[in-house]
Amino acid sequence: MTINQQQDRASGEPAQPQASLSATGSARRRFTRTGLGVSGVLMTLASQPGMAANTCASPSGSLSNGLQSSHKPDNPVTCGGNSPGFYKNNPSGWPAGLTATSSRTFKDIFPVNTNQTALGNLTLMEVFNTNGGGKHALGGKGPFKSEDIDPHNVASHVLAAYLNILTGRSTVLTEAQLRNIWREYQTTGGGKLGYYAPTAGVKWYGDDIVAYLTTTFHQ
Numbered sequence: 001m002t003i004n005q006q007q008d009r010a011s012g013e014p015a016q017p018q019a020s021l022s023a024t025g026s027a028r029r030r031f032t033r034t035g036l037g038v039s040g041v042l043m044t045l046a047s048q049p050g051m052a053a054n055t056c057a058s059p060s061g062s063l064s065n066g067l068q069s070s071h072k073p074d075n076p077v078t079c080g081g082n083s084p085g086f087y088k089n090n091p092s093g094w095p096a097g098l099t100a101t102s103s104r105t106f107k108d109i110f111p112v113n114t115n116q117t118a119l120g121n122l123t124l125m126e127v128f129n130t131n132g133g134g135k136h137a138l139g140g141k142g143p144f145k146s147e148d149i150d151p152h153n154v155a156s157h158v159l160a161a162y163l164n165i166l167t168g169r170s171t172v173l174t175e176a177q178l179r180n181i182w183r184e185y186q187t188t189g190g191g192k193l194g195y196y197a198p199t200a201g202v203k204w205y206g207d208d209i210v211a212y213l214t215t216t217f218h219q
Contacts, residue, residue, distance in 0.1 A: 056172055059181065059198035059212060077172040081164030081217045084156040088128035095166040100125055106155060109162065110179070113186045119149050127155050151192050152206030157213040158182050170216045185209060 056079040086093060091100035098104070106112070106127050107120030122130070130150055150156070161178050164170040185194040185206070195203040204212060 056215065059173075059177065059196070059204075079170055079172050079216045079218065081161060081170030083214075083217050084128050084153070084160040087160055087163055088125070093167070094163060098124070098163070098166065106159065110155070110158060110182050111186070113190050116149070116186070116190050119155055122149075124159060127159050130156060152210055154182075154185060154190075154206045154209050157210045161213050161216060164216065172216055173213075181209060 056077060082090075082093060087100070094100045102124055104124060105120060106122050106124060109124075110120075112120035119127070119130075130153065158178065158181070161170065161173060162175070165173065165175050165178065181196045184196045188194040188196075190206075192206065195205045196209055197203055198212075
């Protein structure tokens with residue numbers, strides 16, 4: 001019997017069913033628990049009004065140093081990036097040097113391992129079309145179902161973070177840090193197997209990486 005059920009029984013009130021978490025919610029919960037295993041900073045941030053799951057910190061900072069902006073008042077970092085959905089639906093929001101109609105492929109910017117060759121051959125807009133979050137979410141709009149080519153939609157979130165860096169919408173994550181996240185995720189297998197280690201003893205798998213990158217987008 002859960003604590004809630006015990007409390008409901010003691011108060012004479014009927015037990016209330018527990019709401020189930022979405023896939024995104026589950027990933028964010030695990031991401032938060034991973035951070036709390038190293039530091040209490042995420043709990044502190046979550047208690048602040050308007051912060052919720054948005055840590056606005058570098059990968060290592062989200063686990064240890066907290067808000068970078070609190071350490072650099074003269075040059076505060078920002079987490080005002082846009083989501084994959086924004087770039088998919090707003091071509092005018094892309095940087096001038098890398099338009100939504102570009103014929104460049106994903107592998108031209110972010111190399112992929114041999115198991116994800118098909119992902120690397122997609123154009124940038126096609127990568128955003130794979131971001132569905134489920135087997136039937138794409139509705140035939142993309143060239144592949146997201147679970148076939150990029151099960152956790154890591155590529156679309158990495159690409160969105162990259163465009164956010166190029167447009168200056170988000171400064172909390174540098175291009176070098178972003179490339180390091182993707183590189184390690186790919187060299188450890190990518191897909192459902194790959195991971196990025198932001199600090200010793202901690203592994204972020206695909207959905208954890210997505211949960212972190214989402215914190216660099218405006219909420």
